[in-house]
Amino acid sequence: MPCLLSGTVMLGIPTLLALAAPGRPDSEAATALGLSVAIVLAVGATSVVVTLVRPGQGGSAPLAVLCAALALVFAPLDAWADGLTGVAALLFLLSARMHAGASRREVDAGQWWLARRPMLVGAAVTTPAAVASALVPTAWSLPVAGAVGIAAAGLCALVLSN
Amino acid sequence: MSQEAESQEARSRRSVRWAPAGWLFPAVCCVVLAAAGIVALGRADLVVFAAPLVGALAGGWWTAAPPREVIVRADVSAERVFEGDTVTVRIEVIVPDGVEILDVELDSGSAMEVTPLSWEAGTGTAHGVWEMRAARWGRADPWVRLELRAAAGLMVGQTSHQLPPIAAFPLADSLSAVPRPMELPDLLGVHLGRRRGEGVEFAGIRGYRPGDPLRSVNWPVTARRGSLYVTERLTEQAAKVVAVIDASRDVQQPGGSTLEVSVQGALAVVRAALRRGDRAGVVGLGGVVRWMAPDMGQRHLDRVIEALIDVQTGGAAPTDATSFPRSVLPPGAAVVVFSPLIDERALSALADLRRRGFGLAVVDVLRTEPRAREGGVYDPIAVRMWRVGRRGLFHRLAELGIPVVSWPPDAGLEEVLRPLARRPLVGARR
Numbered sequence: 249m250p251c252l253l254s255g256t257v258m259l260g261i262p263t264l265l266a267l268a269a270p271g272r273p274d275s276e277a278a279t280a281l282g283l284s285v286a287i288v289l290a291v292g293a294t295s296v297v298v299t300l301v302r303p304g305q306g307g308s309a310p311l312a313v314l315c316a317a318l319a320l321v322f323a324p325l326d327a328w329a330d331g332l333t334g335v336a337a338l339l340f341l342l343s344a345r346m347h348a349g350a351s352r353r354e355v356d357a358g359q360w361w362l363a364r365r366p367m368l369v370g371a372a373v374t375t376p377a378a379v380a381s382a383l384v385p386t387a388w389s390l391p392v393a394g395a396v397g398i399a400a401a402g403l404c405a406l407v408l409s410n
Numbered sequence: 411m412s413q414e415a416e417s418q419e420a421r422s423r424r425s426v427r428w429a430p431a432g433w434l435f436p437a438v439c440c441v442v443l444a445a446a447g448i449v450a451l452g453r454a455d456l457v458v459f460a461a462p463l464v465g466a467l468a469g470g471w472w473t474a475a476p477p478r479e480v481i482v483r484a485d486v487s488a489e490r491v492f493e494g495d496t497v498t499v500r501i502e503v504i505v506p507d508g509v510e511i512l513d514v515e516l517d518s519g520s521a522m523e524v525t526p527l528s529w530e531a532g533t534g535t536a537h538g539v540w541e542m543r544a545a546r547w548g549r550a551d552p553w554v555r556l557e558l559r560a561a562a563g564l565m566v567g568q569t570s571h572q573l574p575p576i577a578a579f580p581l582a583d584s585l586s587a588v589p590r591p592m593e594l595p596d597l598l599g600v601h602l603g604r605r606r607g608e609g610v611e612f613a614g615i616r617g618y619r620p621g622d623p624l625r626s627v628n629w630p631v632t633a634r635r636g637s638l639y640v641t642e643r644l645t646e647q648a649a650k651v652v653a654v655i656d657a658s659r660d661v662q663q664p665g666g667s668t669l670e671v672s673v674q675g676a677l678a679v680v681r682a683a684l685r686r687g688d689r690a691g692v693v694g695l696g697g698v699v700r701w702m703a704p705d706m707g708q709r710h711l712d713r714v715i716e717a718l719i720d721v722q723t724g725g726a727a728p729t730d731a732t733s734f735p736r737s738v739l740p741p742g743a744a745v746v747v748f749s750p751l752i753d754e755r756a757l758s759a760l761a762d763l764r765r766r767g768f769g770l771a772v773v774d775v776l777r778t779e780p781r782a783r784e785g786g787v788y789d790p791i792a793v794r795m796w797r798v799g800r801r802g803l804f805h806r807l808a809e810l811g812i813p814v815v816s817w818p819p820d821a822g823l824e825e826v827l828r829p830l831a832r833r834p835l836v837g838a839r840r
Contacts, residue, residue, distance in 0.1 A: 306433070310440070313463075317444070320459055321451065330458035338462045345563065349510075353531055363508055364563075370469020371462035378461030 250343040255296035255312060258336035259289055261329050262319030281322055288318045296340075303348040313337045327382035331375050338371050369408070373400045423479045426558060426567040434564060437467070467564075474561030477506040482554060482571040489574050493547050493581045497522075499540045499573065501554055507534060510559040512566070516540045518552035521578060544578035546670055547719050551575050579715050582674050583823040585682035587831035590649040591744040591769045607645035614642045650704045650740055651683040651690045656749030656756045657697020660723045663778035665819040669697075671775040672748035673718050678823050679746050680714050690714075693738050695749070695756050697723045701738045744769050744835045746827075750776035751803060751814070764810050769835025772807065772814045773826060811836070 266285045292315030298308040316337055320330055342364055349355050361368075377397035381389035441464065448456045481504040488497050503511055511531055516524050522542040529538040542552065552573040559566050615628055618638030631639040653676035660669040676692055683690035689704035692714055700717035702710070739745070745768045749756055764770055780796055782789035804814050817826045 310437075317456065317459055320456060321453060325453075325455050327455060327458050330455055331461065334459040334462040337459070338466050341463075342466075353529070363510065364470070366469040366473035366561075367466035368469070370465035370467070370472070372465070374461040374465025374468070375458075378458040382455050382458050 251300055251340065251347045252296070254336050254340035254343055255299070258312070258316045258333055258340050259292045259296065259319070261333045261336065262316060262323050263289055265323035265326060265329050266319065285319055285322045288315050288322070291315050292319065299344045300347070303344070303351040309341055309344040313341060327379050330382070331379040334378075335371060335375055338367075342367070365408075369404045372404050373397050376400045422481050422483045422571075424482050424556075424569045424571050425479055426477065426569045428476045428560070428565045428567040431559070431564055431566050441467075470561055470564045474564055476558075476560035476565050476567060477509060480505045480509065480556065480558065480569060482556065482569070484554060484571060484573050486552075486574050486576065488576070490577045490579070491544050492579050493544050495544050495578070497542045497544070497576055498527075499542060499552070501538045501540070503536045503538075503556060505534055505536075505558065508560055509534075509567075510563075511536050511556065512559050513557040514538055515555045515557075516542070516552060517555060518542055518550045518576075521546055521548040521550045522552065522576065542576070544576075546666070547578050547580035547673060549575055549577050549719055577716075577719055580670075580673050580677050580718055582678035582681055585678050585824050585827065587824070587828055588651055588679055588682045588686065588688070589744050589746055589769070589771045589827065589830045589835050590651065590688070591742055592834040592836050593742040607643070609643040609646045611644040611646075612641065613644045615639050616642055648706075649683070649688045650743035651679060651688055652704060652739055652743045652745050653677075653679045653690070653692050654695060654745055654747040654749075655692065655697075655699055655721060656695045656747065656751075656753065657699050657721055657723050658695055658753040658756050659750060660697075661750050661752070661776060661778065663776070665777060668750040668775045668777075669721065669723060671777070671817065672750075673721050675748045675773055675775065675817065675823055676746075677715065677718055679827075681711060684708075684711050691738060691743075692717060693734060694721065695747075695759055696753065697721065701734075703737045704740060704743060739763075739768070741767065745771070746830075747772045748775050750774070751800075752776065757803070757807075760807065760812060761810055764812055770812045771827075771830045771835055772812055773823075774804075774814055774816045777817070777819050 262285070266282065292312045295308045295312035295315060298305060299312060302308070316333055320333060323329075342361075346355060346357065346360050349360070374397065377393040377400065380396040381393035384392045441460065444456075444460060448460075481502075483502040483504075485500040486497060487499070488495070491497055499516060501514065501516070503514065505511060514529065514536070516526070518524055521544065523545045525541045525543070527539040527541055530536065542550075544550075552575075554571045554573065556569050556571075557566065558569070615631055616639065618627065618640050622640045626640040626643075628639045628641045655669075655672045655676050657669055657672070660667050665671070666674070680690040680692060684706055687706070689706050690710075691702045691704035693699065693701045699721050702714050702717050745763060747760060747770060749760075749772060751757065751772070751774055760770065760772065779800075780793050782793050807814050813830060815826050815830060817823065
């Protein structure tokens with residue numbers, strides 16, 4: 249279930265961005281772009297389904313993430329959407345691995361996610377920093393990214409220490 | 411904790427070899443390529459997409475401190491079994507927090523068939539039960555191999571734990587008749603020899619000589635003839651039987667390889683001879699065979715069985731009969747050879763044994779023959795020539811006075827050896 253949910257979010261955000269893109273829908277460029285995004289998302293959706301159905305196949309989950317990244321290339325700029333898609337991609341990759349493990353033997357989901365806490369903390373530090381740096385002017389991006397990253401790390405430390 | 415328990419605990423601690431997970435290198439390569447693509451496209455905003463993934467990798471790697479040791483406890487239900495018996499192996503693995511057991515494999519070589527029965531993995535500990543069946547005799551050195559994962563999957567580790575060696579002893583047919591030599595040594599036994607002395611079997615009557623025991627006086631004859639006569643009796647002597655295993659070659663065939671069949675046959679002969687009260691031993695032609703000089707008793711049988719499970723091909727044992735010391739192959743012993751009769755050196759050794767005066771019997775353990783390839787024009791001719799050559803070989807041995815019997819897969823050794831056991835094996839005159 250987490251695998252399907254995260255996969256849907258990962259491919260859904262670029263889809264929404266592409267649908268909400270401004271521009272003339274009848275132009276040739278817009279049609280080609282829409283077709284490209286549709287193909288990429290279709291391949292991504294297939295990969296998600298393959299990941300769910302045949303969890304032992306190692307290549308389908310990274311392919312789905314690659315498709316999501318390609319769809320973001322075609323879609324308009326949006327830092328928040330990019331960040332959310334990235335988080336969804338990470339959760340998709342992790343839950344795909346848990347799904348593959350669960351297909352071989354019983355897995356305690358709570359313990360499994362607990363063992364991956366360092367990875368989630370790493371993502372929780374870098375993602376806000378990257379989003380913040382993308383939202384501010386270029387000259388301020390590095391200091392803002394640093395500040396937000398440190399703040400996020402501190403918050404994580406505070407949460408985990410309690 | 412006692413000293414023994416401490417040493418056992420120390421033995422169960424296994425060091426783990428950790429290495430980066432296989433997917434890590436391709437993932438880093440992809441990240442580098444993606445970064446190059448982002449720069450080429452001028453879409454720095456895609457860094458935001460990659461940020462969680464890079465952060466997760468960095469977080470996992472930063473905290474990667476996998477433990478150096480895990481605890482593997484193994485319990486084997488039996489270390490000495492017979493062919494066909496099963497051994498239950500219980501394995502307990504204890505790993506520290508953050509370490510995941512990916513795979514547990516029990517490797518015991520070709521002598522044992524391994525069947526996993528159960529595997530329960532919990533948090534930090536896992537229990538498994540395997541069943542090992544001794545498919546053939548021999549020594550097995552089972553190993554438990556563990557594949558572990560730590561640091562959120564960024565590192566994989568491997569470790570192994572050796573279980574106690576398991577000895578699988580060969581099973582053998584029960585024989586009632588074993589070939590015996592014509593010449594019997596001066597040993598008390600169950601065979602009627604040609605020598606006169608102490609015994610129960612009547613041999614003749616002769617006049618009394620000083621020194622004859624009074625109990626041997628035949629009173630009815632003495633009364634009739636008017637002078638003292640004694641009854642002569644045949645002595646009961648023990649035979650020496652030596653089973654020879656031709657370990658120079660091992661041919662795989664249905665129903666057990668030639669070496670397996672040879673070992674089973676040799677054990678059956680030795681066991682039957684010892685049960686009869688004879689002296690029995692084992693020697694090998696070629697291969698690796700621990701020679702056992704003829705002796706008697708249950709303890710000797712145990713020693714022979716122990717020696718037989720180490721038999722294998724490819725050793726440096728001699729393939730000529732002149733190398734056998736007299737203690738191992740004593741003169742006058744009945745020699746029962748188990749051989750596939752495909753090595754020319756073994757055949758010349760048989761001829762040499764015959765020339766040295768041993769009473770020989772050969773059991774042919776080859777139960778297969780070369781198969782013609784499908785569509786091969788010359789193969790059927792080659793197979794026929796091989797059969798003709800085989801018949802010629804048997805004829806050659808028969809001319810030397812060496813009886814050869816084949817041991818087909820559907821026949822017991824009793825049935826095969828019965829014709830040879832009807833009369834003593836006659837050796838050549840030296």
